[in-house]
Each structure stands twice: as C-alpha cells, then as structure tokens.
Amino acid sequence: xxxxxxxxxxxxxxxxxxxxxxxxxxxxxxxxxxxxxxxxxxxxxxxxxxxxxxxxxxxxxxxxxxxxxxxxxxxxxxxxxxxxxxxxxxxxxxxxxxxxxxxxxxxxxxxxxxxxxxxxxxxxxxxxxxxxxxxxxxxxxxxxxxxxxxxxxxxxxxxxxxxxxxx
Numbered sequence: 001x002x003x004x005x006x007x008x009x010x011x012x013x014x015x016x017x018x019x020x021x022x023x024x025x026x027x028x029x030x031x032x033x034x035x036x037x038x039x040x041x042x043x044x045x046x047x048x049x050x051x052x053x054x055x056x057x058x059x060x061x062x063x064x065x066x067x068x069x070x071x072x073x074x075x076x077x078x079x080x081x082x083x084x085x086x087x088x089x090x091x092x093x094x095x096x097x098x099x100x101x102x103x104x105x106x107x108x109x110x111x112x113x114x115x116x117x118x119x120x121x122x123x124x125x126x127x128x129x130x131x132x133x134x135x136x137x138x139x140x141x142x143x144x145x146x147x148x149x150x151x152x153x154x155x156x157x158x159x160x161x162x163x164x165x166x167x
Contacts, residue, residue: 001033001041004066007049008057016057016067023071024099024115024138027052036066054139070137076121077113077136078129079105086110089127093120099140113138 013019018038026032030046044058052058054070080086082104089112090102098120101113112129113136114120121131 001043002036002062002064002066003060004042004044004058005046005061006059007046007052008059008065010053010055011057011065011067013067016065018064019067019069020058021069021071022052023073024051024140027068027070037069042066050142053142054137070139072135073138074116075113075134075136075138076116076124077111077132077134078121078124079109079111079132080127080129082108082110085128086112089124089129092123092127096120096123099138101138101140113140 018036018040020034020036020042022034026034028051029044030048031044033041033043036042046058052068054068056068057065058068059065078089080089086102086104090100093100093112093114098114098117102111103113104110112124115138116133124131
C-alpha cells in the first residue's frame, strides 16, 4: 500500500505518477483508504486541515506523488445573471453554511453549484435561478481562511479580549 502523508498543494498533472479521484465528502477527511485510478491501494494519513482540492498533490516517504481529482457526482447548478443577482444568491446560500462552487459562463451568466437539497433549490428558484440537476465535479470555494499554502490563518476564540499575534 502506498502511504500518503504530506499535502503538496496544487501540482501539474505531469508531476504525478498516478491520480486519485475522490468525491467531495472523502476529500474533507484526513484519513482514509482508497484505490488510485491506476489501481494502487493507497492509505491517506494527513493532518487535519484544508479540504483536498482538485489538482492537489499528495506524497509520502517514498517520494511518489499522486494528484487528487474531483469526482463527478450529483450536483445542482443554479444559473442566473452575473453581478448582483449572483452575489445575492451566493450570499443567501452561503448564509446557510452550505459548500458552494461559484463561476461565470462564457455568456456572462453566473452559476452557483451545490449538493442536491430541496430547501436550497427552492431558495435559488425564488431568487430567480434556473436549476440544472446533473453530474459534475464538485470543488467548492475553500473559504478565505482555508486556502492552503497562502500563509493565512484563522482566529476564532469564542471570547472577547485582546491578543498579540505577532508574526
């Protein structure tokens, strides 16, 4: 079994000896066993941290690198005009703490993608979105504090008093 213990962040496909296609739920976990796309048995043992993103590399003590791929899975894509309508929909869906992928098509229309959920779908329709139920890779926004390799960090102390965080 190939043991993967280190996150490399985004890597080029040519830098990997194999790929590991995972659904979003599995990419949120730090420890799991799986089979690579090339048929290798792999054990992933990572520190708790950011969600594995499409294109991220993983490696272990033997130096072999595997590239993570976002699996095709059931999603809902809500399409509407880019700009304020897209911002409004993203705000209201995000306010429900749901993971969202956000983008703009070549025709200037925006989209928000999320896992199927009838409550969220009804909200999106009320805000003017056209819904498409389909299968696609789901690689949601990581969040401002969760981007690996950018040196940021998050402080949520749950209480209020001063802290000196010199870096």
